[in-house]
Amino acid sequence: MVETLLFRNESKGSSYPMMLEKLVFLIAIVGFIYLNQILWSRIDVVWYQWLASIGLALSMLILTEFIGRLIQSIRATN
Numbered sequence: 001m002v003e004t005l006l007f008r009n010e011s012k013g014s015s016y017p018m019m020l021e022k023l024v025f026l027i028a029i030v031g032f033i034y035l036n037q038i039l040w041s042r043i044d045v046v047w048y049q050w051l052a053s054i055g056l057a058l059s060m061l062i063l064t065e066f067i068g069r070l071i072q073s074i075r076a077t078n
Helices: 018-042 046-077
Strands: none
Touching: 018 046
């Protein structure tokens, strides 16, 4: 049993696969760099390039968060 900050006794669960989530995050960073280069080469207007870069970064962040939560839900059911 482990005592928490609120003085509750809780049992210690299995460790979370942090390495897997870090690997997914690194793949997302590499994917962002690759896809961002493609975006900038295909879009001519600088203003649209920046908007596309921000949108791509946010979508990659949302994707990694979704994958992390998917990993958590798979581990919780096992």
